[in-house]
Amino acid sequence: MVSRCPMITIQNLNLSVGNFRLKDISFRVKKGEYFILLGPTGCGKTMLAESICGLNIPQEGLIFIGGREVTGIDPSKRKIGYVPQDYGLLPFKTVLQNIAFGLQARGHGQRQTRQRTSEVLEMLNIGHLKERMPTHLSGGERQRVALGRALAIEPDVLVMDEPLSALDESTCTELMKQLKMLHSRLDTTFFHICHRLEEALTLGDAIALMRNGRMEQIGEAQEVFSRPRNSFVAGFLQLPNLIEGEVQRTPSGNVFSIDGVHLKHTELPEGKTYAVIPLQKLVLCSEHPGEKKGFVVFECRVEENYTDVHKSGLRVKGQIELVVPGIFSEKDWSPEKKVFVKFPLSKLHLISEEDSGLSPKTL
Amino acid sequence: MRLSKEEKDEEKESIGSASRLCIVVNRSLFDFGAIAVLVLYSGFIALLLGANLFYLGGDVTKDGFGYIAAIFQSADIRYAACLTLWTSLLSGILAMLFAVPCAYALSRTKFWGKSVLDMFVDTPIILPHIVVGVTLLVFFRTAIGSAIQSLGMQFVFAPPGIVLAQFVCVSPYAIRTVKSSLDGVDKRLEDVSRTLGWSPMQVFLRVTLPMIRNGIVAGGVIAWALAMGLYGPMMVFAGTTRQKTEVLSTSIYLELSVGQIGTALTISMLMVFFAMAALFVFKKLAGGQSLW
Numbered sequence: 323m324v325s326r327c328p329m330i331t332i333q334n335l336n337l338s339v340g341n342f343r344l345k346d347i348s349f350r351v352k353k354g355e356y357f358i359l360l361g362p363t364g365c366g367k368t369m370l371a372e373s374i375c376g377l378n379i380p381q382e383g384l385i386f387i388g389g390r391e392v393t394g395i396d397p398s399k400r401k402i403g404y405v406p407q408d409y410g411l412l413p414f415k416t417v418l419q420n421i422a423f424g425l426q427a428r429g430h431g432q433r434q435t436r437q438r439t440s441e442v443l444e445m446l447n448i449g450h451l452k453e454r455m456p457t458h459l460s461g462g463e464r465q466r467v468a469l470g471r472a473l474a475i476e477p478d479v480l481v482m483d484e485p486l487s488a489l490d491e492s493t494c495t496e497l498m499k500q501l502k503m504l505h506s507r508l509d510t511t512f513f514h515i516c517h518r519l520e521e522a523l524t525l526g527d528a529i530a531l532m533r534n535g536r537m538e539q540i541g542e543a544q545e546v547f548s549r550p551r552n553s554f555v556a557g558f559l560q561l562p563n564l565i566e567g568e569v570q571r572t573p574s575g576n577v578f579s580i581d582g583v584h585l586k587h588t589e590l591p592e593g594k595t596y597a598v599i600p601l602q603k604l605v606l607c608s609e610h611p612g613e614k615k616g617f618v619v620f621e622c623r624v625e626e627n628y629t630d631v632h633k634s635g636l637r638v639k640g641q642i643e644l645v646v647p648g649i650f651s652e653k654d655w656s657p658e659k660k661v662f663v664k665f666p667l668s669k670l671h672l673i674s675e676e677d678s679g680l681s682p683k684t685l
Numbered sequence: 686m687r688l689s690k691e692e693k694d695e696e697k698e699s700i701g702s703a704s705r706l707c708i709v710v711n712r713s714l715f716d717f718g719a720i721a722v723l724v725l726y727s728g729f730i731a732l733l734l735g736a737n738l739f740y741l742g743g744d745v746t747k748d749g750f751g752y753i754a755a756i757f758q759s760a761d762i763r764y765a766a767c768l769t770l771w772t773s774l775l776s777g778i779l780a781m782l783f784a785v786p787c788a789y790a791l792s793r794t795k796f797w798g799k800s801v802l803d804m805f806v807d808t809p810i811i812l813p814h815i816v817v818g819v820t821l822l823v824f825f826r827t828a829i830g831s832a833i834q835s836l837g838m839q840f841v842f843a844p845p846g847i848v849l850a851q852f853v854c855v856s857p858y859a860i861r862t863v864k865s866s867l868d869g870v871d872k873r874l875e876d877v878s879r880t881l882g883w884s885p886m887q888v889f890l891r892v893t894l895p896m897i898r899n900g901i902v903a904g905g906v907i908a909w910a911l912a913m914g915l916y917g918p919m920m921v922f923a924g925t926t927r928q929k930t931e932v933l934s935t936s937i938y939l940e941l942s943v944g945q946i947g948t949a950l951t952i953s954m955l956m957v958f959f960a961m962a963a964l965f966v967f968k969k970l971a972g973g974q975s976l977w
Contacts, residue, residue, distance in 0.1 A: 377876045397879040397892030408879035414895050475881060 328386070329353040330374060330509040335383035337373060344369055344535045347383070351479075351528070356512045358526035358543070360519075364537040367515045368407070370416055371481050374513065387477050398427070400627075403472030403510075405482040409464045411456035417467050418443075418452040424475040428609050442470040445507075446500070462493040466500075467626050473508070474596065481513045486521060489640060498524050520552050531555050542641060548673050556598060556673060562645040563599040568592075578672055581641050586667050590674045598671040599644065605664040606636065606646045607670070608654075615662055620644075624659045628650055639662060696843060734957060741950050756951045760974040761927050762936060763921075766955075769913055774842060776851035777909035784859035784904055789889070790868040794924070810857045817853055818918030821846070842924040850918035851911075859908040862967075866900020867893070903970040910963030914956055 330351040335401060336398075337344040337418060344366050351357040360368050372378045376397035385393045392400050403424075404410075411420050420441055425435040443449040446466045456464060465485055472480055486494045502525060505512050522529055523543065530540040539551040550556040556564050567580040569590050577584045578595055588595075605611070611619060622640030626651055635647040638661055646663065655661075735752075756762055809817060824830045825841050831959055833840070840846040870893060878888045916934040919925070929962040932954050940949040 372876070375876070375880050377879070380893070396884070396902030397876070398882045398884060400880070402880055404877055404880040406873045406877055408871070408873065410871070410873040412874060412878075412892060427878075427887070471877075471881070 327389075329354050329355070329388055330357075330513065331384075331386040332370075333384040333386075334369075334425055335373060335380045335385065337369060337378055337380040337383075339378065340367060342366065342369070342534050343534060344373070344380070347535075347537050349530060349537060349540045351511055351513060353388075353511055354385075354509060356525050356527045357514065357531045358522045358531060359513065359515045359532065360517060360522050361532035361557070362418050362517060365532045366481055367532055369535075370532070371404075371513065371515055374479070375402050375481055376400050378652075378664070385456065401478045403475060403480040405465075405468045405472050405476035405480070405485050407483045407487070409456075411464055411468055411470035413456055415450065415456075417448065417454050417456070417459070420456065420467055421452075421474050422472045422473050424471060426474060438474055442474045445473075445504070446470045461489050462497060465489065465497060466645055467611075468525075469504075473504070477510060479511045481515075483515045484517070485514070486518070488630070494521075495508070498684050501525060526626050531558060533558075537553070544601060550598060553596050553673050553675050556596060561598055563601065563604070565597045565599065565642045565644075567597055569595045569672075577672075583618075583641070586670055590672055592674045596673045596675065598673065599665050600669050600671075601647055603669045604644065604646050606638075606648075607662045607664065608659075610662050611664050616668060617666055619662050619664045622661050622663055624655055624661055626657060637659075690869070704831065707810045712776035737950055737954055737957070740846050740948065741954060752947065753951055761931065762948070764928045765933050765936045768844060768847070768930075769934075772847045772913035772932065773851060773909050776848045776855060776912045777905050779848070780856040780859040780908040780912075781863075781901065781905045783856055784863045784908075787860045788863035788867050789893075789925065792864050793872075793876060806860055807853055807857055807959075813935050814854055815921055818850060818921030819855065821850055821918065821922045840877050841922065842926070842930060844930060846923040847919060849929060851915050854915055854918060855908040855911045858911055859904040862907055863900050864902035865899065866897040866903070869900075870896045899970040903967045906963050906966045906970070910960055910967075913959060 327349040332350075333647065335344055335347040347370065354470075359360050359367050359370065368422060369378060373380055374387075376392065379394060384391060384395070387400055397404075410669075415423065418439060419438045422435050425438055430438065439452075442450075443452055446469060448463065448470060451459060451463055451467065454469065456594070459467065469480075469482075469485070486497055489497065493579050498521065501512070501514075505525075514521070514525060517601070526543045528541065529543045529546045530539045531546065533554055539546055539555045541549075546555070547559060547561070550559060550561065553564075565580060567578055569576050569578050569585075569588055569592050571592050572584070575587050576590060576592065578586045578588050578590070578597065580597075585597075610621075613619065618642050620642055622638035622644070623640070624636055625639045625643075626637040628634060628637065629649070633647065634649050635645055636655055637645060638649050640646050640663075642663075644663055732791070757766075765875055787806065791799070791806070812820075825834060840849055862969065874892055874896070875888050878892045879885065883891060914934055915932075918940070919932055919935050920938070923932075925928040925931055925939060927939070929937065933956060937949045937956075939953050940946075940952065
């Protein structure tokens with residue numbers, strides 16, 4: 323269960339390794355939270371995770387775990403379970419010995435170690451693998467063993483660095499279910515690094531997004547997806563219905579407009595601007611729904627009525643191009659059909675391009 | 686003549702397969718050329734060794750295997766063989782005692798001046814071995830060197846000097862072998878072990894050391910094999926006094942100088958045998974490669 327008190331607190335962390343630098347990173351992870359750290363390859367996610375584990379000592383800033391300052395403290399004294407990207411299983415030890423390795427370090431007796439390893443093997447359904455060597459395991463099995471080894475020491479925080487990236491789709495789905503189950507059963511805070519949106523959406527209570535050693539946005543998963551802070555975040559999250567427009571200066575103030583149609587007053591400066599339209603707020607009509615204050619209606623034509631195994635919907639295009647999720651009969655919603663799309667202006671989230679300097683279309 | 690779409694596709698496909706074939710042929714020719722050079726070089730080395738065997742074979746045919754047995758019954762040669770064996774083993778062990786911590790420091794730590802120390806480690810590799818001998822001789826004439834000798838252990842023209850000269854010359858190879866083995870260990874294994882609760886020293890003993898076991902054995906074997914064959918610094922620093930500081934490599938020189946080519950060759954072939962055995966073990970353990 324997610325508590326209000328923070329489990330991890332990072333304050334103004336600055337760390338340089340070679341030419342790369344983590345710049346002024348600050349955030350909090352609540353106790354019991356499933357925290358997802360997203361970002362493109364090479365943005366500094368692993369460096370940040372290693373700093374939390376104590377494997378990198380920041381040049382500036384503070385790290386607190388469970389209210390205790392641990393910035394310069396040795397990794398062995400932090401009570402963090404770490405699952406690195408390639409799992410880091412000791413190749414000369416069996417699965418059982420790998421899982422027991424941390425318990426031995428913490429001075430557990432033989433009986434205690436045996437009992438705890440049995441619990442972990444059972445919890446992760448890997449009892450049948452206990453005598454095997456890591457080289458004789460599949461990717462999914464290795465991942466479970468690494469998870470078991472990290473969880474065996476009953477850590478306050480479980481740090482996982484792209485734990486699912488090297489696995490096939492079905493193993494990935496299965497392990498995501500297992501991670502969700504483990505998170506709900508255990509009193510541990512999960513810190514999960516990934517670059518796949520599916521993982522973030524399925525598992526995360528909170529999401530942070532990094533780029534070039536900086537935090538771009540941190541917040542609850544729903545908030546980050548519905549109100550991206552800048553065009554980089556929106557682009558990285560592959561948000562559908564990101565519309566390009568511009569902010570123009572008018573006598574009544576700055577106004578966001580698309581193709582000359584004034585939509586909404588804004589504080590944003592003049593220039594190219596993007597608008598995110600939340601999917602759940604879109605209304606699709608086959609006839610003009612009539613003008614209503616606070617709403618805008620665009621006339622479009624159906625471009626594509628798509629259906630695949632995982633998703634279906636309509637792609638419509640007019641002054642703007644939008645995706646409307648749902649199941650639409652091919653007979654009534656065929657390509658070239660004229661349709662009207664309505665959405666509330668209040669839910670239109672505007673992003674100035676200057677926030678990131680990067681167009682989402684280029685990402 | 687106009688070609689239909691199918692004919693055009695067929696033509697494209699045949700051109701494609703022809704160019705693929707051309708690449709295969711070219712690559713095969715290139716590989717063939719490289720293999721030919723390799724065979725030529727290896728053949729030359731094998732021929733050199735074969736020439737020794739052929740020469741020795743003539744003596745054996747004439748005098749029988751008793752000829753070789755007589756060589757090893759000589760008190761001088763037996764003394765030299767024993768001295769070679771224990772000095773090279775001792776210097777190999779000493780080299781490894783220094784190699785592991787030195788290699789660890791070079792592979793795992795960062796500190797100011799590391800590149801300078803790294804350069805000093807490699808210096809004995811590029812120095813002519815005879816220069817090492819001269820340097821050692823000069824060192825023991827300085828105040829520090831004389832003070833060390835006055836403590837009771839004689840190095841100049843004495844067996845401890847043989848060990849010291851061997852140690853100086855073979856240590857860089859031992860350090861490099863262990864370092865390359867350490868470089869090959871995934872640092873994440875050590876990182877994870879530290880988060881599990883082990884101290885850096887415990888991680889080294891329980892994770893790193895088992896991972897580089899083969900590298901350590903390989904380093905030891907190469908150090909021992911090189912130490913056995915050292916000649917230059919022995920001549921200058923330890924001397925070639927029979928039954929005192931004569932090792933097998935200097936025996937060869939002494940035997941040749943008195944015209945005993947057969948004896949010199951027999952000792953040479955014994956050393957070739959040890960060197961080949963050491964190389965076999967080294968290749969198996971250090972690179973995980975097959976000799977074939």
